[in-house]
Structure formats: structure tokens, C-alpha cells
Amino acid sequence: MKFCSACAAPVALKVPADDTRERFVCTECDTIHYQNPNIVVGTLPIWNIDGEVKVLLCKRAIEPRYGYWTLPAGFMENQETCRQAAQRETIxxxxxxxxxxxxxxxxxxxxxxxxxxxxxxxxxxxxxxAGTESLAVALFSEHEIPWEEIAFATVGQTLKFFFEDLKKVRTGGQFSLHEHDFYKSHRPE
Amino acid sequence: MKFCSACAAPVALKVPADDTRERFVCTECDTIHYQNPNIVVGTLPIWNIDGEVKVLLCKRAIEPRYGYWTLPAGFMENQETCRQAAQRETIxxxxxxxxxxxxxxxxxxxxxxxxxxxxxxxxxxxxxxAGTESLAVALFSEHEIPWEEIAFATVGQTLKFFFEDLKKVRTGGQFSLHEHDFYKSHRPE
Ligand SMILES: [Zn+2]
Ligand SMILES: [Zn+2]
Structure with missing residues (x-):
């Protein structure tokens, strides 16, 4: 960010009054331009066939990670709920x-x-x-998943959580919410 | 948004190629300026005293909803995890x-x-x-909560989910994750 989106004057990095972090602040109109994390929402769609559980993966037709496999997911849009975003991205x-x-x-x-x-x-x-952002869409059982060709660490981790939970479900347990934090690694997000 | 933050030229609302929604697009450098939802993260801090469960609420010293009560919460910052944001806002x-x-x-x-x-x-x-954004901080049992003076619908709903779950926990149940979508109402968010 170099210029103010409200008045076109240059912005400068500084800590506003009553704040503790550097923000882009307009040198003319004093507008503070906050930058905050984005939400990516997706689904883990499953299909039961002959007693076997398969998950739906998409082969990416766009960068980053062109040609790698992912769960259907994408940036949440303004004016929608998390569940609406999940449905929309899957379609x-x-x-x-x-x-x-x-x-x-x-x-x-x-x-x-x-x-x-x-x-x-x-x-x-x-x-x-497959939509315009996918080269292919296919179902994979646990042993068929191309683990080395998964696009994002969050997708791989979600798939691992799912198959771990599935073993619990088969012995009377339940699916549960999984929280996990990722820190910088060799694998791009 | 009126001007491009990269080059200061005017932006125009249009649907980019391979997109389905109007975005602010620079009329000079073609940068697409996406706008996406923000994440607010907070906590529901509880304190057990003489067998009674109390929750910690903050009386807001800032707009919107100056003087109303809220759970500690605020906008998640770049470069932090959800859990870090929750801890930071509570402090x-x-x-x-x-x-x-x-x-x-x-x-x-x-x-x-x-x-x-x-x-x-x-x-x-x-x-x-109380921090600089709070006029007061206090503990409330369920019957002491100023339900008519709660700042945001999401806070009121989270408190309701909590006390409902608490009754279940006291009879052998568990706390569980609650999802809820809010649509436009008379109460500002
Ligand atoms: Zn400005
Ligand atoms: Zn531009």
C-alpha cells in the first residue's frame, strides 16, 4: 500500500494514537488503513461406496499450487455466512x-x-x-490420496484429522472440531 | 474506496475476467482490490466462586455501543493465530x-x-x-447479567449458549461448539 484509497495522497507507516501497532495512515486525510487476516472456507465432502469412505478432491487449475490437489475452498466473500461460503466454493x-x-x-x-x-x-x-479453477475432480479413499501432491498444509491436516476421527466413529466415537495452528514451513500456503 | 492504493489512479467497480462479482479495479494499473470479511476474536472468561459460575464482562469505553457490556473481543491482527488474538484481546x-x-x-x-x-x-x-477501551470490568452470574445492556448480539448469544451448556455440564453433559448466523436486525453489530 502506497496511496490512500480515500484521497490518493501518500500513506506512511506509523502507530496511531491509542494503538500499539504500525498502520498505513494517510498523510493528508489521516484515514487509518487497517489490514487484517482473511478467511478461507471449504468443505470435506465424503461419499460412501460399498462400505468405503471416499473424499472429494479438486486438482488446481490456478496458481498457487497449480496441478496439486485440494479440498474445495476459497476466500469468504463480504455479505455471506461461513456456511454459505462453504456451499458456494464447493459448487x-x-x-x-x-x-x-x-x-x-x-x-x-x-x-x-x-x-x-x-x-x-x-x-x-x-x-x-470440475469448475474453471479445477483441472479435475475425483473421489479418493484414504490409501488412494496423493499425500505428496496435496496443495496446502491445512488441507492435508484436515484430511488426516478426518481419517483419524473416522476410525473413532467406527468404534462408537464421534467427529469433533479440530483446531490447529501452522507456522512458516518449506511448504507454501 | 475511490483510489488505487498501489498507483493513486481512480478505481472503478467492475467484474474482473474469471470472476462473478463486482470488485474495485484500478483504471490505470488494473490491480483488483478485494474486500473480504474480518475476524473478531474474543473469550468467555469464567470464575467459580462458592459453587457459582460468573463470567467476566467489559463495559465499553469506545464506540460503537459506548457504555454497553461485552465479552473481551476485537479484530484479529495479521501475523497472529486465533488463539493468540483471543489471549491478546482479553489482556x-x-x-x-x-x-x-x-x-x-x-x-x-x-x-x-x-x-x-x-x-x-x-x-x-x-x-x-479495565484497559483503555473499557470503562469497567466485572464478574456476573447468570441472573446478574445486564441482558438489556449487552453491546452485540453475538455476545448475548454466546452467553446464552454458555449458560445452556452449563446446565448440561452439571448433569453429565459437555460444552460443545455452537455455530449461529445473524442477519440484519434493529440491533447494531
Ligand atoms: Zn487520505
Ligand atoms: Zn493502480
């Missing part, structure tokens, strides 16, 4: 009809200023279809 | 030493482009002290 990226269940993972990624939320979901049918 | 607004527990409520407020997250917490001691 846009995977063309998938889902029943949305409860919030499953809440993942902070401070080095890219993001919080990722994934909802558990069930596919209503298998009429999914 | 800044209430000077309270807490043990942070699990995420308790996830509340979408689409008409103000916000998602509110509240963590359950336990006070470690009663050496709390």
Missing part, C-alpha cells in the same frame, strides 16, 4: 451437490494472514464436475 | 489472566462482513483491570 470448484454438516477444522496460518475453516459434508450424488 | 480489554480452552462459538454476521469467534476460558485470578 464453484467441484460442481458438487452436498449436504453441509458441522464445522470440522479451524486452522490459523499466521505467516500468510489467513484462517481456514473446513466443514464436513456428504455428497448427495456423484454428478460433480 | 488488552480486561487485563485478565486466563487459561484458554476450546473454541466455543462461531458466528457469522454477514451484514457487517464479520465472523466472530469466542473461546471458553477460565480466569487464573481476579486481578483483572
Amino acid at each position: 464453484e470448484e467441484a460442481g458438487a451437490n452436498i449436504e453441509l454438516h458441522e464445522l470440522f477444522s479451524v486452522l490459523s496460518v499466521p505467516h500468510v494472514d489467513q484462517v481456514h475453516l473446513f466443514y464436513r459434508a456428504t455428497l448427495i450424488d456423484t454428478n460433480y464436475l | 488488552e480489554e480486561a487485563g485478565a489472566n486466563i487459561e484458554l480452552h476450546e473454541l466455543f462459538s462461531v458466528l457469522s454476521v454477514p451484514h457487517v462482513d464479520q465472523v466472530h469467534l469466542f473461546y471458553r476460558a477460565t480466569l487464573i485470578d481476579t486481578n483483572y483491570l
Whole structure:
């Protein structure tokens, strides 16, 4: 940020009165331009076939991580709820009809200023279809997942939480909410 | 937003290629200026005294809702995790030493482009002290809560979820995550 979006004057980094952090502040109109984390919302859509649980993954047709696999997810938009964002991204990226269940993972990624939320979901049918941001959409059982080709650490971690919980569910347990924080690593977010 | 923060040229509302929504786009350098929801993170700090559960509320010293009561909460900052934001806001607004527990409520407020997250917490001691954004900080049992003077609907709802869960916990149940969506009402957020 170099210029004020309200008046076009240059901005400068300084700590406003009653604040403790440097912000971009306009040198003319004094508007403070706050910058805050973004929310990424997605789903973990599952399909039961012959007693086997499969998850729906999308092969990315866009950067970052072009060609890698991800759960359907994207930036939450203004004027929508988390659940609406989850439904919208699943339709846009995977063309998938889902029943949305409860919030499953809440993942902070401070080095890219993001919080990722994934909802558990069930596919209503298998009429999914890659959207413009996906090269392919496919179902994977646990042993079929291309773990080395997962686009984002938050997606890999959510899948791991899911298959761990699934073992508990099969012995009378329940799915539960998982919180996890990611710090800077070699793998881009 | 009237001007581009990268080059100071005017912006115009238009739908970028491969997009479905109007964005502010620079008329000179074509930068797309996305606007997305903000995350508000807070805590529900509790204190057990003589078998009675009390919650810590702050009387707001700032607008909006000056003079109304709220749970300690505020905008999440870049470069921090949700849990760090919860701890920081509790210290800044209430000077309270807490043990942070699990995420308790996830509340979408689409008409103000916000998602509110509240963590359950336990006070470690009663050496709390109003910060610069609070006129007062005090403990309230369920029947003492000034329900008509609660600053935000998300705070009132989180308190209601808490006391409902507390009744379940006393009969062998557990606290659980609560999701709720708020739509436009007479009460400002
Ligand atoms: Zn300005
Ligand atoms: Zn520009």
C-alpha cells in the first residue's frame, strides 16, 4: 500500500494514537488503513461406496499450487455466512451437490494472514464436475490420496484429522472440531 | 474506496475476467482490490466462586455501543493465530489472566462482513483491570447479567449458549461448539 484509497495522497507507516501497532495512515486525510487476516472456507465432502469412505478432491487449475490437489475452498466473500461460503466454493470448484454438516477444522496460518475453516459434508450424488479453477475432480479413499501432491498444509491436516476421527466413529466415537495452528514451513500456503 | 492504493489512479467497480462479482479495479494499473470479511476474536472468561459460575464482562469505553457490556473481543491482527488474538484481546480489554480452552462459538454476521469467534476460558485470578477501551470490568452470574445492556448480539448469544451448556455440564453433559448466523436486525453489530 502506497496511496490512500480515500484521497490518493501518500500513506506512511506509523502507530496511531491509542494503538500499539504500525498502520498505513494517510498523510493528508489521516484515514487509518487497517489490514487484517482473511478467511478461507471449504468443505470435506465424503461419499460412501460399498462400505468405503471416499473424499472429494479438486486438482488446481490456478496458481498457487497449480496441478496439486485440494479440498474445495476459497476466500469468504463480504455479505455471506461461513456456511454459505462453504456451499458456494464447493459448487464453484467441484460442481458438487452436498449436504453441509458441522464445522470440522479451524486452522490459523499466521505467516500468510489467513484462517481456514473446513466443514464436513456428504455428497448427495456423484454428478460433480470440475469448475474453471479445477483441472479435475475425483473421489479418493484414504490409501488412494496423493499425500505428496496435496496443495496446502491445512488441507492435508484436515484430511488426516478426518481419517483419524473416522476410525473413532467406527468404534462408537464421534467427529469433533479440530483446531490447529501452522507456522512458516518449506511448504507454501 | 475511490483510489488505487498501489498507483493513486481512480478505481472503478467492475467484474474482473474469471470472476462473478463486482470488485474495485484500478483504471490505470488494473490491480483488483478485494474486500473480504474480518475476524473478531474474543473469550468467555469464567470464575467459580462458592459453587457459582460468573463470567467476566467489559463495559465499553469506545464506540460503537459506548457504555454497553461485552465479552473481551476485537479484530484479529495479521501475523497472529486465533488463539493468540483471543489471549491478546482479553489482556488488552480486561487485563485478565486466563487459561484458554476450546473454541466455543462461531458466528457469522454477514451484514457487517464479520465472523466472530469466542473461546471458553477460565480466569487464573481476579486481578483483572479495565484497559483503555473499557470503562469497567466485572464478574456476573447468570441472573446478574445486564441482558438489556449487552453491546452485540453475538455476545448475548454466546452467553446464552454458555449458560445452556452449563446446565448440561452439571448433569453429565459437555460444552460443545455452537455455530449461529445473524442477519440484519434493529440491533447494531
Ligand atoms: Zn487520505
Ligand atoms: Zn493502480
